[in-house]
Amino acid sequence: MAQKILVPIGIGLCLLLPGVAGADRKPTPKEKAQIASVVHLPVICARVRVSTVTEKPKWASVSWRRGAAQCDPLASNGVTVVKKTSGRWRFITAGSSFTCGELYDVVPKPIVKDLGIKCQSA
Helix, strand or coil, rough: HHHHHHHHHHHHHHHHHHHHHCEEEECCHHHHHHHHHCCCCCHHHEEECCCHHHHHCCEEEEEEEECCCHHHHHCCCEEEEEEEECCCCEEEEECCCCHHHHHHHCCCCCHHHCCEEEEEEE
């Protein structure tokens, strides 16, 4: 009898795990506008993700996304990491190819993983 109860519970827990692994979220419209302004991108051209690992400080990543015709001249393949401190989003680092060591020096490892930023071991 116990097996009949435990199996569905185990399956249910397994289904929850993928949702926990990628916990970053879409920004609010206000956050997206503020973060896009840090990198001087029109909002329509910015792909923004906000980490949910820490409530304060907040961390986010922003990269170029294909959008309106105005976005094409701004194309890039990198990512910028920003952090909200003292009520403002501030530039932390940017690049298209990070070594994990240099990235973890300025951005905590759990944040890097949450935002899906890739880095290479040295």
